[in-house]
Amino acid sequence: MIDISLAKIFDQYPDRHYIMFGGKGGLGKTTFSAATAYYLAKQGKRVLVFSVDPQASLSDIFQRDIFGKGPTEIMPNLYAQEIDADRRVKEYQQEIRQKILDMYGMDKIPEEIESYIQAAAAEPAMEESAIFDEVVDIVVKGGYDYYIYDLVPLGHALYYLSMASVYDEWIDKITNLRQQMREYDQVAAVMRHEKEIDEDAILNELLYIKDRINKSSGILTDKEKTAFFFVVTAEEMIINDTVKAAELFAKFDVPLSGYIVNRVLSQELKGQHIPEYLKHRLTMQEHYLQVINDTFKNQILAYVPEMERDVTGLQMIEKLAKSMFDKV
Amino acid sequence: MSEGEKKKGGFFQAIKEFIYGVAAHDSARFAMKSRASMEHLFILITMGDMLGVPILPPYYSLRLLPYVVPQISTWKRRMLREKDLTDALA
Numbered sequence: 001m002i003d004i005s006l007a008k009i010f011d012q013y014p015d016r017h018y019i020m021f022g023g024k025g026g027l028g029k030t031t032f033s034a035a036t037a038y039y040l041a042k043q044g045k046r047v048l049v050f051s052v053d054p055q056a057s058l059s060d061i062f063q064r065d066i067f068g069k070g071p072t073e074i075m076p077n078l079y080a081q082e083i084d085a086d087r088r089v090k091e092y093q094q095e096i097r098q099k100i101l102d103m104y105g106m107d108k109i110p111e112e113i114e115s116y117i118q119a120a121a122a123e124p125a126m127e128e129s130a131i132f133d134e135v136v137d138i139v140v141k142g143g144y145d146y147y148i149y150d151l152v153p154l155g156h157a158l159y160y161l162s163m164a165s166v167y168d169e170w171i172d173k174i175t176n177l178r179q180q181m182r183e184y185d186q187v188a189a190v191m192r193h194e195k196e197i198d199e200d201a202i203l204n205e206l207l208y209i210k211d212r213i214n215k216s217s218g219i220l221t222d223k224e225k226t227a228f229f230f231v232v233t234a235e236e237m238i239i240n241d242t243v244k245a246a247e248l249f250a251k252f253d254v255p256l257s258g259y260i261v262n263r264v265l266s267q268e269l270k271g272q273h274i275p276e277y278l279k280h281r282l283t284m285q286e287h288y289l290q291v292i293n294d295t296f297k298n299q300i301l302a303y304v305p306e307m308e309r310d311v312t313g314l315q316m317i318e319k320l321a322k323s324m325f326d327k328v
Numbered sequence: 329m330s331e332g333e334k335k336k337g338g339f340f341q342a343i344k345e346f347i348y349g350v351a352a353h354d355s356a357r358f359a360m361k362s363r364a365s366m367e368h369l370f371i372l373i374t375m376g377d378m379l380g381v382p383i384l385p386p387y388y389s390l391r392l393l394p395y396v397v398p399q400i401s402t403w404k405r406r407m408l409r410e411k412d413l414t415d416a417l418a
Contacts, residue, residue, distance in 0.1 A: 092390065099394040113397055116375070120390050129387035170373075171388075177370055184363040191356040192348065202370075202395045209388045 023231035035321040041078035049148040050081040227257040234288035258301040
């Protein structure tokens with residue numbers, strides 16, 4: 001049923017350093033991120049798995065409190081990080097305040113400005129964009145062979161992606177406007193026989209922002225360096241949503257590397273004495289596994305069985321990694 | 329430097345300013361006026377949520393805030409002001 005295994009994909013494309021698992025909430029994205037990180041670390045690669053979800057669960061899966069603590073070593077070669085978006089926003093606000101005070105020699109932020117700073121931080125998009133920005137820091141800093149993004153559920157991930165392209169266009173437009181403004185400045189300066197005008201600090205700031213956004217969206221859509229996997233389970237709604245999401249992701253040029261089917265109940269159960277309820281589940285699963293097979297065909301990379309307990313702690317992660325990659 | 333040279337400089341400076349006044353002042357004023365309108369447009373598209381026009385996620389507009397602090401009050405006045413006929417003459 002599987003043409004090419006997940007382990008093979010990783011062997012075949014050693015340049016794909018950015019690994020992402022997408023899918024609806026609760027299907028096992030964090031679990032797969034952790035297990036993949038574990039597998040790669042065991043192969044001797046230096047791996048950082050980090051969460052871009054404000055409601056991150058890497059702390060739970062590794063059973064270590066890593067929230068806001070930067071990259072934390074979980075085992076040799078394996079580092080995990082949960083971004084504290086709230087703190088980053090607060091520090092950022094403070095940075096802006098300080099900059100205003102320094103620039104104008106004020107000793108207090110004007111009320112109007114202060115209320116804007118506070119209102120801006122309360123916007124729901126603030127956390128996402130703060131994380132977005134921190135991810136650029138993480139990736140630009142380097143130091144790891146693999147970066148595994150523990151992504152947010154589909155809707156958010158799409159928002160995250162579209163934000164990149166919206167930002168990009170927006171920045172382009174205002175950079176142009178800024179450049180035009182500069183030309184007018186120059187015209188006025190030439191006519192009044194003034195010296196060359198000061199550098200436009202805002203233009204530089206815009207170019208900086210543009211560069212940050214390009215780096216970030218560039219990674220998400222880089223076919224050479226990025227592998228994006230979808231997690232599905234054998235249920236109708238999930239299959240339908242995944243198909244839709246895959247189309248949208250393709251629109252944003254996200255390179256899809258394949259699908260992983262999670263929570264597969266063992267067919268061996270069928271022959272055993274099991275309750276009616278479970279029999280129904282098995283029949284349903286059989287049907288939808290067939291649908292998955294027909295829909296995604298040779299892009300299915302692994303079938304991962306339903307575990308006997310929830311996946312937390314390295315032992316369970318190892319077990320899961322074994323069933324994902326057939327080896328550790 | 330002699331007195332005469334300075335005077336000459338002053339004379340040429342006056343000529344220069346006169347020519348500027350006749351020929352280029354209006355254009356320069358126009359350029360600066362366009363520039364000011366663009367400045368307001370720029371603040372509107374980056375800081376629009378101050379007027380209740382949410383335009384984009386605010387993370388990066390905060391980055392620009394320090395640079396536009398001095399313009400904020402005149403900008404708000406200009407944007408919220410009622411327009412009348414005399415605007416056309418300005």
